[in-house]
Amino acid sequence: MMLMKGLSRQILFAMSSMAVAAGLLVFFGTYFAFSILFYFSPWSEGTDNWLTGLDFIILSILIFIALIGAAVASIRLARRILEPLESLAQSARRIKDGDLSARAVPGDHSLGETALLVEDFNAMAQRLQDMAADMTLWNATIAHELRTPLTILKGRLQGMIDGVFEPDEKSLYALVLQVDSLARLVEDLRTVTLADSGHLDLRIQPVRLKDEIQRLAGVLEQELKEDGFELRLQLSDVLVSVDTMRIRQVLLALVTNARRYAIRGIIEISLSVENEMTILRVADEGPGLDSDIASSAFEPFRRGTQSGSLEKGGNGLGLSVVRAIVEAHRGKIRYAPSDKGGAMFEISLGRPVS
Known part of the structure; x- marks a missing residue:
């Protein structure tokens, strides 16, 4: 909400200032232009070309109307701009807190850059969520793949210690095959991980x-x-x-x-x-x-x-x-x-x- 209040105040002040400046510029610019024309006109002799009290009243009324219009326009513009930004900020905070399903609302699509920013943020959040899901799947699958040969190795070795299995050549060869399976799995994981991170060593x-x-x-x-x-x-x-x-x-x-x-x-x-x-x-x-x-x-x-x-x-x-x-x-x-x-x-x- 601090984001909305701060930006709303800045937009309102900026547009009001521009409205007042534009009103003053138009009024005085028009006044001086007509003053010069009036001064050089043949019927300008004996007339006063300075501002009168009525002129100041008219100017004040115009500036007041311009301020009201600028305030209304700035509030509407601020709402259109800040709604997607506020949604973006809230979603970023939720993702920071661990909720990877958070998504921002684009709001008014006529604000092209803001809508594109929100869409890019949502795409980034979706990719982050997919990566987290893939990592969870990887961890579970790797644990499953490692568990089977490790269980066999532990059971066979414990059986040999307890005298249940004889440590003959056939049994030892079966254990070597399980170790080879583990080594192959570890090397495959290493290759895929290094390649995905761009660090796979190649001798081209x-x-x-x-x-x-x-x-x-x-x-x-x-x-x-x-x-x-x-x-x-x-x-x-x-x-x-x-x-x-x-x-x-x-x-x-x-x-x-x-x-x-x-x-x-x-x-x-x-x-x-x-x-x-x-x-x-x-x-x-x-x-x-x-x-x-x-x-x-x-x-x-x-x-x-x-x-x-x-x-x-x-x-x-x-x-x-x-x-x-x-x-x-x-x-x-x-x-x-x-x-x-x-x-x-x-x-x-x-x-x-x-």
């Missing part, structure tokens, strides 16, 4: 990407063949500035995702230059992503609820890590159904090095 250098993909394919080919997959490469000889290790991580994640959730068949990796952009694609033969989550496939902790090639059995961070790495390269990634009805991930890595 010109790389002949075709050679790197062929090396990775040589490592994966035998295991894929044992699982019933055929790795097919269609690679152009392109020199592009990337972080080799991170791009290898992206390809490994996409191929592993297809290996786990696609039907047995061909996994194709293609590299080409289209519209002066380096395009990298990984495609499988199906069944592809669930239609209800395809649009949000790259969000953290998204899993498929039906059969599909999204990581419904993983920690839900694989594709978000891929997105984070690609965007850290100033590139783009998108999902689309492949020509054979499977999943196709297309990565744009910018212009090739000439």
Whole structure:
């Protein structure tokens, strides 16, 4: 309310002062102009051209009317200006106190700048509320993902201490797998967090990407063949500035995702230059992503609820890590159904090095 009182007083004083000044200027300006004309007129001899008492009375009445009009106009203008500002101030105080659902009322949209200010404030408040909700979801999901392997580790180790389980090679290997799961989750969270904050360390250098993909394919080919997959490469000889290790991580994640959730068949990796952009694609033969989550496939902790090639059995961070790495390269990634009805991930890595 102090905001409204202070601004109302200032607007009222400013408009009243302008009204009085304008009235005086018009009156005296008109008086002196007619005085000069009257002085040089042939019929002006012997007449008095100074202000009379009646003139002062008329001037006072005009100034009084101008003050009333200025006061009415200033009060109406102040109300139009201050209503959205007061709403904005109250909403800001509520957000400061922890109520992220507070929103300001734009009021009169004819005041363009004020309405835009309120709309920008509401958009900022909505984004802040979404970020808080996402953080709550992240914390709950991370706690859930960490709890399972930690519970298994604690139970197994306690069982070994109590003599329930023998610490043989098989049991120890199972514990190592749980530790690997924890380490992978922590590293994925670190990668996504660093990328979102713009602090993901990249070692960018010109790389002949075709050679790197062929090396990775040589490592994966035998295991894929044992699982019933055929790795097919269609690679152009392109020199592009990337972080080799991170791009290898992206390809490994996409191929592993297809290996786990696609039907047995061909996994194709293609590299080409289209519209002066380096395009990298990984495609499988199906069944592809669930239609209800395809649009949000790259969000953290998204899993498929039906059969599909999204990581419904993983920690839900694989594709978000891929997105984070690609965007850290100033590139783009998108999902689309492949020509054979499977999943196709297309990565744009910018212009090739000439």
